Every structure is written in C-alpha cells, then in structure tokens.
Amino acid sequence: MKTLRTKSTVALEEFQEETRILRNLNHPNILRIYGLLFRSDGVNYIVTEYCSKGAMDQLLSRKKFTLGDLGRMAVQVALGMQYIHKCRILHRDLAARNLLVSGKTGNYHVKVSDFGMSKVLLEEEWVAPPDAKMPIRWTAPEVLKEKRYSFSSDIWSFAVTLWELLSFGGVPYSELSNNEVCRKVTEGYRLSKPQGCPDELWNVVLWCSEYEPKARPTFQQISDKLSSVILELDSIQSVNSEEELGETPPQIVELKNEKGDYIEYSKSVFKEDQNV
Numbered sequence: 001m002k003t004l005r006t007k008s009t010v011a012l013e014e015f016q017e018e019t020r021i022l023r024n025l026n027h028p029n030i031l032r033i034y035g036l037l038f039r040s041d042g043v044n045y046i047v048t049e050y051c052s053k054g055a056m057d058q059l060l061s062r063k064k065f066t067l068g069d070l071g072r073m074a075v076q077v078a079l080g081m082q083y084i085h086k087c088r089i090l091h092r093d094l095a096a097r098n099l100l101v102s103g104k105t106g107n108y109h110v111k112v113s114d115f116g117m118s119k120v121l122l123e124e125e126w127v128a129p130p131d132a133k134m135p136i137r138w139t140a141p142e143v144l145k146e147k148r149y150s151f152s153s154d155i156w157s158f159a160v161t162l163w164e165l166l167s168f169g170g171v172p173y174s175e176l177s178n179n180e181v182c183r184k185v186t187e188g189y190r191l192s193k194p195q196g197c198p199d200e201l202w203n204v205v206l207w208c209s210e211y212e213p214k215a216r217p218t219f220q221q222i223s224d225k226l227s228s229v230i231l232e233l234d235s236i237q238s239v240n241s242e243e244e245l246g247e248t249p250p251q252i253v254e255l256k257n258e259k260g261d262y263i264e265y266s267k268s269v270f271k272e273d274q275n276v
C-alpha cells in the first residue's frame with residue numbers, strides 16, 4: 001500500500017497521475033493495482049499487490065543470487081518495460097529500488113513499480129522543465145545535459161539497473177559525487193565492469209549505455225538478447241559470497257474505508273492475482 005499524506009495540490013496531482021497510469025496497465029512484470037482511496041483528510045492510498053521479497057536493491061545486498069537468477073530477473077524487467085513502452089509510457093525512474101520481487105531461488109518474479117515520475121510520451125521526445133527532478137546516477141547523458149527524454153533514456157536507466165544487479169547492489173559511480181557524475185557521464189565516463197560479470201551480460205550494459213540514444217537497443221531487442229544468454233548462465237557460479245539473511249517481514253497498514261472517500265476497488269482483480 002502506497003500512502004500520500006498531503007494537502008498540496010501538486011503532490012496530489014502527481015499521485016493521481018501515478019494511479020491513472022498504473023490502473024490501465026496489465027502485465028506480469030508490472031506491479032498490479034487493486035484499489036485507490038482518496039480521503040478528504042489528505043491521506044491517500046494506492047493498494048497494490050504485495051511482493052513478498054520487497055525491493056530489489058535491498059534484496060541484492062541480503063540474498064545469494066546465481067547469475068542465472070540475475071539474468072532471468074533482467075529479462076523480466078525488459079519484458080515489463082517493453083510492455084509499458086508499447087503503451088507509450090516513459091518510466092523515468094527505472095532503478096533496482098523500484099523493482100519489487102517475489103518467489104524464490106530459480107523462480108523469482110520481478111515487477112517494475114513506482115510510476116511516480118512516469119509520463120505518457122506521444123512524441124519521439126519530451127523536454128522536461130528546468131526544475132524537473134531526476135535520479136542523477138540512473139539518468140542518460142542527453143537528459144543530464146538538455147533534459148531530452150525519450151524511450152532510449154529508459155534504456156540507459158536499464159543499463160544502470162542491470163549494473164546494480166550484476167554488482168549485487170552496488171552504488172553506481174560510488175567513487176563520484178552527483179555533480180561529478182553529471183559532468184563525467186556527459187563527457188563519456190562509464191560504469192566499470194563488476195567482478196565476475198560474464199561478457200555476454202556486460203555487452204548488454206554497454207549496448208544500453210551507448211552515448212547516442214538512437215544507438216541503444218529497444219526493450220524487445222534486450223529481452224531477445226538476454227533470453228538467449230540466460231540459458232548459459234546457470235552453469236557459471238555466482239560471485240556473490242554474502243550470506244542470505246532471510247526475508248523482509250511484511251508491513252501491515254490499516255486501510256479505513258470511510259464513506260464518501262472510497263473511489264475504486266476491484267475485488268475481481270484481487271481474487272485473480274492474490275496468489276502471485
């Protein structure tokens with residue numbers, strides 16, 4: 001359940017935009033929305049399916065993944081992103097922290113979530129306003145330089161996300177400050193290859209972080225490429241030596257259904273998907 005406590009109309013508009021985008025999406029690798037609750041006291045909720053393993057960035061530092069697991073999870077992200085791009089939605093905040101995980105070793109299920117920055121992109125490009133916030137370390141050079149967003153800028157963020165997976169939860173450009181990342185990435189500086197990363201996967205990171213947006217692949221090309229390499233990955237041993245520390249405990253939040261505040265709640269969707 002995602003909560004927004006505000007009386008600010010800008011924040012509320014952003015929250016409503018997120019729900020508007022999410023409620024129309026239906027794909028196994030996109031977080032499913034079950035209900036919306038807008039309350040007159042300014043506390044608003046989005047009720048979504050629950051992903052038992054929580055956010056990928058946290059999980060990467062706690063759990064032992066095989067390269068096969070990582071490859072399969074990356075394919076799922078690419079499939080989810082391929083779907084939202086087909087719906088002409090730009091995510092703008094693709095990162096391991098916004099991937100939610102359920103399932104277990106050999107059979108993880110990954111969902112792309114957090115559509116708080118998403119935008120419907122009808123043109124080829126969208127130039128963000130000068131004060132637009134952006135996650136610097138996940139952002140493509142043409143956005144850092146000129147705020148020029150396109151589907152290819154999500155592909156760049158995928159490269160950084162894949163790097164997070166392959167480095168088992170590393171911080172991108174941890175050696176640099178945000179200002180240095182901005183300057184150096186626009187000058188051609190790149191993430192370095194994580195220890196033990198197979199060339200087949202590293203080549204995907206490089207392809208997705210081509211300087212020219214048009215030189216980057218589409219998510220269709222990425223999922224095809226990754227699907228062809230994951231078969232070989234199970235035979236390569238994982239380089240993550242950290243011990244598994246157990247599961248994230250579920251967080252329980254009380255939802256009060258006050259009369260008049262209730263906007264939408266789809267029970268049929270909940271019934272269908274509750275075992276996911």
Ligand SMILES: Nc1ncnc2c1ncn2[C@@H]1O[C@H](COP(=O)(O)OP(=O)(O)O)[C@@H](O)[C@H]1O
Pocket residue numbers: 001002031048049050051052054055097098100113114116
């Ligand atoms: N459906 C869910 N299942 C499990 N954990 C979730 C779910 N939704 C959110 N979370 C947890 O809450 C965190 C923040 O959620 P997110 O939607 O990314 O909000 P924010 O806009 O604050 O970044 C996630 O990183 C994850 O740990």
Ligand SMILES: [Mg+2]
Pocket residue numbers: 097098114
């Ligand atoms: Mg988030």
